Amino acid sequence: MNVWTITSFIGFTLLVAVISWWYTRKEDLTTRDGFFLGGRSLSGVSIGFSILLTNWSAEQLIGLNGQGYSVGLSNMGWAVTAAIAFVITAIVFLPMFIKKGITTIPDFIEARFGGTARNFIAWLFLINVAVVFLPTIVYAGALGMSKIFNVADIFGINEDSALLVSIFFITVIGGIYAIFGGLKAVVISDTINGFGFFVGSIFILIMGLIALGSGSMANGVEHLIVDHPQMLNAVTSPKVSVPFGAIFTGMVLINIYFVCTNQIIIQRALGAKSVAEGQKGVLFAGVVKIISILILIVPGIIAFHLYGNENIRPDEAYPILTSRLLPSYMVGFFGAVLFGAIISTFNSTINSCSTIFAINIYTPLKKGDVSNQQSVSAGRIFGTGLAIFSALGAPFIQYAPQGLYLFMQEFNALFSIPMLLMVVVAIFFKKATVQTTISGMLVYIALYLFFKFGYTGWDLHFLHKTAIYFFCGLAVTLLLTHYFPSTSVEVESHNTAKVNIENWKHLRIASIMTLVLMVATYVIASPLGIVAPISEVPMNLLYITLASIAAVIITNSVVKKVSQTYFS
Template sequence: MLYITVITFLLYTCFIAWYSWHKTKSVDLNSSDGYFLGGRSLTGIVIAGSLLLTNLSTEQMVGLNGQSYGSSMVVMAWEVTSPIALIFMAFVFLPRYLKAGITTIPDFLEQRYDMRTRQIISILFLLGYAMAYLPTVLYSGALVLDTIFSLSSIFGFGDYGMVLVVSLVIGVVGILYVVLGGLRACALSDTMNGVGLIVGGLLITILGLVALGGGDLVDGVNTLLQKEPEKLNSIGDSSSPVPFVTIFFGLLFNNLFYWCTNQAIVQRTLGAKNLKEGQKGVLYAGMFKIFGAFYLVIPGIIAYHLFNNSLSNADMAYPSLVIEVLPTLLSGFFAAVLFGAILSSFNGALNSSLTLFTLDIYKPLFKPQATEKQLVKAGRIFAIALGLVSVAIAPLILFAPSGLYYYLQEMFGFYNVPIIAAVVVGFFTKRVPAMAPKIALCVHIVLYALSKYFLGEINFLYILSVLFPVCVFVMLIVGKFAPREEEFVLYNSGKVDLTPWKHARAFTVVMIVLMIAVYVLFSPLGIAA
C-alpha cells in the first residue's frame, strides 16, 4: 500500500507547486519589492495563511507534541499565548513598519540607529537561521517523512544518514521555491497548505481519540479525561517546561521577538497591500493560534496513553501517532501537507535570509551600485549556499539533549531579547544613540552565556524575564549620558495606505476572551481537576 501513499503525496505536492507558479507569473521577480515582498500585494487571508504555515511546521508538530508527551499541557503556552504578541504586532509594530516602508527589520534599525546596527542584527539573524532554525525544520521534517514512508527500512539508512538525505531533498525543493518564485510563491503555497495542515492536524487528534477508545470516540475522550488528568493541566510550576509566571515575562518577550521582529515572520506582513490587510492577517493568525493546542499538544498526550509511555524518544510521539491512526488512503495527502509545512518554514526563513544578506550586507558593503537584477541574483546564490549549510547541520540535532523544540527556543535566547529591546526603545525614545543597542547586545550575550554555565538548571524563560528589562535599562542609561544630537523622527514613506482595520479592536477583545477560556478549560478549574 506504500505506492498509494507515494502517488497521493506526489499529486498534491505537484498541484501546489503548479498553482504557486501560475499565480506568481504576473509579479516582477527582477525587482527587489517584487521578489522579496511579493510586490507589496498580499491580502489579509494570504498573510494569515502564510504566517501560520511559516510558524506551524514539523518543528512544532513534532516538537510540541513531543514536549506534551514528556510533560503535560503546560507547553500549550507557546501556542495559546501567541495572540498577545500578535496584538502588539497589529497595533504597535506593524503601523510603524509600514509607515517607514521597510523591507527588513534591520532596515528600521538603520533608520533609527545606524548602518552598523543594521548589519550586526542582520548577521545575528543569519547565524540564528543557519545554526538553529533551518536545521531544526529539516530535522523534524526528516523524522516525520521517514516514519510515513519507512525510508530507513527501505534504503537501510541509520538515523544520521536518514536525516541527512531527507534534509537534502527538502532543502533542494525549498531552494527551488525561493530561487524561482520569491516571497509570493511561498505565501501562496503556504495558504493552500494551511487549510490542509489544520484539517489534517485536527483529524489526527480525532482519530487518535478513536484509537484510544478502542474504536469509540466518546470512550477515547473519557480515557483522556480520566486517565492521569494532571497531564491536561496547563498551569505549570517552576519545574515545568513553561512555568506559568513566565507567560507574562520571559515567554512574552520571546513571543514579541518571534512575532514582531523575527524577519522570517515579519516579512509576510511587510508585503501587505495596506495596513488594513496587514492587521487582518496578523489578527486572523492570532485567532487560529488559540486553538493550536488541539492539534499541536493534545496528540502528544494521546500518544502518551496509546503507547503507554513506551517511546524512547519523545520527539517520535507525533510521527508514531500519525502512522498508527491515519488510513493509508489519507497518509499520502497528509504527508504532502506536512511536506508543504516543512517547505513553508524552510522557505520563509530562507527568503528572509537572502533578503537580509542582499539588502543589509551585500549591497552596502560589497556593491553599493548594484542593479535590481544583480541584487536578486546575489540573493539567489546566497539562498543556495545557506540552504546547503543548513542541510549539513540538521543531523547534528540528533544529539540535542532536551529535544528539538527546546533546543530551538534556547538558541533563539542568545539574540532575541536585545533585538526586541532595540526595536521597542527605538519606537518610544528619540535620543537613545546608536551605541546603545550594541552595548545592550554585548551585555545580553555575556549574561545569557554565563547563565547557561552557572545557572544551567534554571529554566531559560526565567533568564529572559530578567534580561529584557536589563537590556532596556542599559539602553536608557546610555541615552541619558550620551544622547544623540538630533531627535529621531519616524520617516513616512507613503508606500501603502495606513488606514487601520475598523473591526480590529472588537476582534481583539473576542480573541482575548477565547484565550482565557482555553486556559480555564485546561486547568484545575476545568478538565484537569
C-alpha cells in the same frame, strides 16, 4: 509503503507546485518588491495562512507534540500566549512599519541608528537562523518524513542514513521554492498547504480520539479527561518543562520578538496590499494559533495514553501516531501536507534571509550602486549557500538533551532578545544612540553566555533568566543614554507607504476577542475547566463561555470610551 501512499503524496505535492507556478507565472521577480514582498499585493487570508505555516512546520508539530507526550498541556504557553504578540503587532508594529515603507527590520534600525546598527542586527539575525533555527527546522522535518514513510525500510538503509536522505530531499525542494519563486510563490503554496495541514491534523486528532476510545470518539474524549488528568493541566500541573510563571517573563519576550520583529514572520504582513489586510491576517493567525493546541499538543497527549509504556522518544511520538492510525492513502496525503509545512518554514526563512542579505548587507557594500536584478541575484546566491549550510548542521540537532523544541527556544533566546531590545529602544527612547543600545545588547549576550556556559549553579528556568538579562541590558542602555544622550534631533520621515494605511475598522473588537480567547483557554485547561470531575466539566465550560462573552462586551465598551475621551 504501497501505491496509494506514493500516489497521494506525489499528487498533492505536484498540485501545490503547479498552482504556485500558475499564479506567479506573470509576476515580475526581478524587482525587490516583486521578489521579496510579493509585489505588496497579499490578502489577509494569504498572510494569515503563510504566517501559520511558516510558524507551525515540523519543529512545532513534532516538537510540541513531543512536549505534549512528555509533560502535557503545561507547555502550551508557546502557542497560546503568542496571541499577545499578534495583537501588539496588529495595533503597533505593523502600521508603523508599513507607513514607513520598510522592507526589512534592519531598514527600520538603519533609519533610526545608522549603518552600524543595521549591520549588527542583520548579522545577528542571519547567525541565529544559520546556526540554530534552520538546522532545527530541517532536522525536525527529516525526522518526521523518515518515520512516517519508513524511509529506512524503503531504501534498505539504517535510520541515520534515512535521516540524511530526508534532509537532502527537504533542502533541495524547499530551496527551489525560495530561491527561484520569491515570496508570492511561498505564500501561495503556504495557503494551499495551510488548508491541507489543518484538515489533515484535525483528522489525526479525531482518529487518535477514536483509537483512545476503542472505536468511539466520545469515549476517547472521556478517557482523555479522566485518565491522567494532570496531562491537561496547564496551570497547576506537577509535570512541567516550562513553569506557568514563565509565560509572564521570558516567554512573552520571545513571542513578541518572534511575531513583532522577526523578519521571517513580519515579512508576510509587510507584503500586504493595505494595513487593514495585514491586520486581518495577523489577528487571524493569532486566533488560530490559540486553537492550534488541539493539533500541536493534544495528539502528543493521546500518544502518551496509547503508547506511553513503549519507551519511545518524545520527538518520535507524533510520527508514530500518524503512521499507525492513518490509512495508507491518508498517510501519503498527510505526508505531503507535512512536507509542505516543512518546506514552508524552510523556504520562508531562506527568502527572509536572502532579503536581509541583499538589501541590508550586499547593497550597502556596493555603495548602493546595485540594480534590482543584481540585488535579487545576490539574495538567491546567499539563499543557496544558507540552504546547504543548514543541511550540513541539521543531523547534529538529534543530540539535543531536552528535545528539539526546547533546544531551539533556548538558543534562540541568545540571539533574538538582543534584537528585540534594539527595536524597543529604537521606538520608545529617542535619546538613545547606537553606542548605548549596542552596549545594552552586549550586556545581555554576556550575561546569557556566562550563566549558560560559565557559572551553571544558578537554578532558575532559562525563561526567567532571559527576562532578567533583558531588563539588565535595557537598564544599561537607559543609564548610558542618560549620561550620553543623542545630540541630534530626529526628524520624522514623511509618509513613504506604498499601500493604504487606514486601520481595519474591526481592529479593536478583534483584538479584544483574541486576548479573551487566550485567557479562556488557560481557564479551560485548569481545575476550573476540564481538569475536574467529568460530571462538572459541561457546567464549567458553560460558565467560561458566558464569562468570556461578558468580558468581550465590557472590555470593548471601556476601551471605546477611553479612546474617545483621550485619543479622539
